[in-house]
Amino acid sequence: MFHDLNIPWTPTSPDLPRTIAFLDELGYNVVALNHTISGKFSQSHVNPISPDPFPQHPRLKILRRVTVVLDDPAQCHHLTSLVNYYDLVALRPTNDKLLLQACSSLECDLISIDLSQRLSYNLKHKIVGTAIQRGVFLEICYSASIHDVAARRNLMQNAASLIRATRGRGIIISSEARKAVGVRAPFDVMNLATLWGLSQEKGREAVGGLSRTVVIQAGLKRRSFRGVIDIVDNGALPETVQQKNKRKAEDENNDGKGKGKPAKGQQKQPQKQNERQGGQQLSKRAKKAAARAAATTGVS
Amino acid sequence: MVRYKARYILFDVLYPNAPKTLGAASTHIEFSSPSDPSITSSYLSGLLRDGLAHQFGDYGAGVAGNLSVKYFSPATSTGIVRVSRDHYRLVWTALSFMNELKGVPVVIRVVRVSGTIKKAEQEAIRRARKEVKRVGGSLVDVEDIVVEDDEMEED
Known part of the structure; x- marks a missing residue:
């Protein structure tokens, strides 16, 4: 500086x-x-x-x-x-x-x-x-x-x-x-x-x-207060696009299910849903490929 | 007998005032523009010696007088001066206090002080590359310019 x-x-x-x-x-x-x-x-x-x-x-x-x-x-x-x-x-x-x-x-x-x-x-x-x-x-x-x-x-x-x-x-x-x-x-x-x-x-x-x-x-x-105490803003990290999307998806899920559900299991819900839909038919290889594709689209 | 130890000072010339004659196409980087082609290393070393004599009197001119301008490229406005290690600060100050070249107001910035000319050269190339990147040009020609100049020096 x-x-x-x-x-x-x-x-x-x-x-x-x-x-x-x-x-x-x-x-x-x-x-x-x-x-x-x-x-x-x-x-x-x-x-x-x-x-x-x-x-x-x-x-x-x-x-x-x-x-x-x-x-x-x-x-x-x-x-x-x-x-x-x-x-x-x-x-x-x-x-x-x-x-x-x-x-x-x-x-x-x-x-x-x-x-x-x-x-x-x-x-x-x-x-x-x-x-x-x-x-x-x-x-x-x-x-x-x-x-x-x-x-x-x-x-x-x-x-x-x-x-x-x-x-x-x-x-x-x-x-x-x-x-x-x-x-x-x-x-x-x-x-x-x-x-x-x-x-x-x-x-x-x-x-x-x-x-x-x-x-x-x-x-x-x-x-500051009497030259001693001051509030310091550390500057929160800006939200990335991925985090924003994730939060949006979670919000939408919550809306669909109603508010009566406890908050504990909510984060795992989307994953489970995916498994239920196509989990049994997919081989391990296909799963990996899907994961990779998801990762690349997420980054770009 | 101890080896003569030297310092190599890499400097660049900045033009703080807006260029009048040069067109917008010549450079996109503000403050750095090509120098007058008539500025050579021998001209600069004469100027530096005068500056030393002016700033530090006969003593300064004598004690740091074995300086030599090893390299100066008007295209990139960078140069390298070699001085004895004990007195490099005098030459640095003389560079700092230099405020015009051929009637054009300039600011000379020392970029690096190094013990070997190789490192100074590498730094010069690195900086030139960075500047080209900043302008958005290709990376090929810079090294060619610098290296070509070097080869000419050695001949």
Whole structure:
């Protein structure tokens, strides 16, 4: 399962369908469309992304995510209202005080620092560690580094320091690609992660396992009873044609015989009937042939 | 004396933007289309060396500079690069950061990293077969294309 939890979404984005198709081609399974809010937003903010925007990609699960660019402590009060409208809520703090607040107390699923800019503060293990202990993971977005040389340098530097601060724990990697050219295949992303200083397994976790954890935790927060109990649909097996026919035949038999009969012997009844009709005249060989013919017609 | 150990990187070139000049008959698979026939393995290896120098400076270009592009077929847009085992990640990164070929935006995807060229080749053939199956064509000609190219390489 490969995840890309950050594909920017805007009301008019002509490149988006192409990008989504390309992600599907590269083998991603889960993609989150990201709506970025900067500045103030009202408490009655409604999700502008439609629930199932790309039905032509059935293999791809599409989530809706919001990223709030935090630059004012006053924004923090309305965050809880967003949780109901989006599958994921991410924060992008712009200074170290807001980062501390986001890591320690604010209600969110992800913290996504803009690593392609030069950071004005140092990332400390104490601050970042509290976030990871709470189950809020940190995100690295690689797409800016693919075209821009300055962004690449900053990203490498910041990613390395983030990895050092977190000791390689609780990091997920996503693209933030505005065009299809900015996306890379999952294994290429893992290679980039090893370049930044993550190990191979941690790199894999960052694209697959941990991102999945984020999605599941976010889902639990929203759907479950007090974040503890949730109803899981295992997905019953679809009924095959044979089973359907069999059930139909049984139903018809039942109707013919009336409802007074006990249910115990019902299933054996059709077989017995067959035997009674032609059982004595048929040889063993003929019986086998009949069985074979029945099997072939049943399959086809 | 220890034998020189190498890694063979099998990659394919994807074209994320919609093709403008190519007709619908040339390919049915979205994102993968034939490359410009003027892209040869020597051209690619030059490009890779430049990328390495750009990404990792003189050190990177020197240490992973013994790469050679063993095979590139513009028809299927796949290729194989040989590098020393210790530095294959540098070359992989250089491939990942390559974003255009002859002015056309591309994404290069590494499909397989292998210790022998044989396995890389088998994977290339397997993938080509799969793609032909996806398009719905016959299975015969793919192997011919790949094998023919190989024989030409060896000559």
